[in-house]
Amino acid sequence: xxxxxxxxxxxxxxxxxxxxxxxxxxxxxxxxxxxxxxxxxxxxxxxxxxxxxxxxxxxxxxxxxxxxxxxxxxxxxxxxxxxxxxxxxxxxxxxxxxxxxxxxxxxxxxxxxxxxxxxxxxxxxxxxxxxxxxxxxxxxxxx
Amino acid sequence: xxxxxxxxxxxxxxxxxxxxxxxxxxxxxxxxxxxxxxxxxxxxxxxxxxxxxxxxxxxxxxxxxxxxxxxxxxxxxxxxxxxxxxxxxxxxxxxxxxxxxxxxxxxxxxxxxxxxxxxxxxxxxxxxxxxxxxxxxxxxxxxxxxxxxxxxxxxxxxxxxxxxxxxxxxxxxxxxxxxxxxxxxxxxxxxx
Numbered sequence: 152x153x154x155x156x157x158x159x160x161x162x163x164x165x166x167x168x169x170x171x172x173x174x175x176x177x178x179x180x181x182x183x184x185x186x187x188x189x190x191x192x193x194x195x196x197x198x199x200x201x202x203x204x205x206x207x208x209x210x211x212x213x214x215x216x217x218x219x220x221x222x223x224x225x226x227x228x229x230x231x232x233x234x235x236x237x238x239x240x241x242x243x244x245x246x247x248x249x250x251x252x253x254x255x256x257x258x259x260x261x262x263x264x265x266x267x268x269x270x271x272x273x274x275x276x277x278x279x280x281x282x283x284x285x286x287x288x289x290x291x292x293x294x
Numbered sequence: 295x296x297x298x299x300x301x302x303x304x305x306x307x308x309x310x311x312x313x314x315x316x317x318x319x320x321x322x323x324x325x326x327x328x329x330x331x332x333x334x335x336x337x338x339x340x341x342x343x344x345x346x347x348x349x350x351x352x353x354x355x356x357x358x359x360x361x362x363x364x365x366x367x368x369x370x371x372x373x374x375x376x377x378x379x380x381x382x383x384x385x386x387x388x389x390x391x392x393x394x395x396x397x398x399x400x401x402x403x404x405x406x407x408x409x410x411x412x413x414x415x416x417x418x419x420x421x422x423x424x425x426x427x428x429x430x431x432x433x434x435x436x437x438x439x440x441x442x443x444x445x446x447x448x449x450x451x452x453x454x455x456x457x458x459x460x461x462x463x464x465x466x467x468x469x470x471x472x473x474x475x476x477x478x479x480x481x482x483x484x485x486x
Contacts, residue, residue: 267422
């Protein structure tokens with residue numbers, strides 16, 4: 152019977168690694184989002200300052216209810232552009248005073264989405280003066 | 295009594311417990327890197343500002359337009375996405391001081407000295423029917439053009455890539471070669 156004395160230590164190390172690097176999945180994404188590819192992406196420095204807006208067509212189990220049209224998802228539910236204002240206000244309130252000016256909105260839009268809906272979202276963000284945005288994209292190799 | 299040893303702690307199960315926890319964290323963790331193209335939107339114009347439109351010299355602006363069938367126009371030329379980068383680079387650098395390309399303004403940059411900064415602005419227009427994929431591809435090419443011009447500047451003046459410069463030096467580079475991309479007010483390009 153071989154000795155397995157160190158295996159628990161190794162497992163512990165793994166455990167700590169995952170505990171430190173993990174980020175809890177806070178929202179369930181209900182729309183199909185396949186991010187477009189881009190080679191010049193920059194990393195998001197502070198994840199805690201980012202708010203996410205998902206744009207895409209609803210997943211299969213929501214098609215009956217919401218159809219296949221491109222929809223906006225804020226937090227856990229389908230919303231319209233009119234709700235963005237409240238969403239941004241709520242996100243702002245949740246932040247500390249000092250961080251509010253650094254707030255960033257990450258637009259996670261499906262690559263098949265049309266610019267019409269994205270323009271609407273952008274206009275609404277401008278109206279709420281949430282001007283720092285990021286077009287989320289996958290890192291791609293330079294062609 | 296003092297001679298009695300403390301009983302050995304049963305540690306057989308700690309590995310199992312740790313393993314269960316490990317599995318739990320493996321399941322719930324998302325390690326996706328958040329990355330993307332960062333932009334600053336222009337603030338919404340107030341009523342007063344709407345009337346006075348800033349006049350920009352025609353040579354200082356290049357209009358990049360994507361129509362509803364994802365065709366790309368730069369200036370008035372029909373281009374492929376792969377050609378856009380070089381077009382923009384030429385637009386920013388204006389190597390031969392072409393009177394049709396943007397003028398340069400000698401500007402004093404702190405810590406560097408005078409440098410002819412291009413006054414060119416890239417105006418990006420799109421249609422409501424443009425696909426997001428095409429839009430990001432074009433945005434990416436624009437950023438790539440600016441980054442390449444910056445890389446050349448770094449190589450020429452500092453002899454090392456942008457990432458290896460100090461923060462102050464990076465600021466100088468950003469000031470010497472600004473990234474002026476304007477995302478135009480939405481309008482239907484194909485309508486007219």
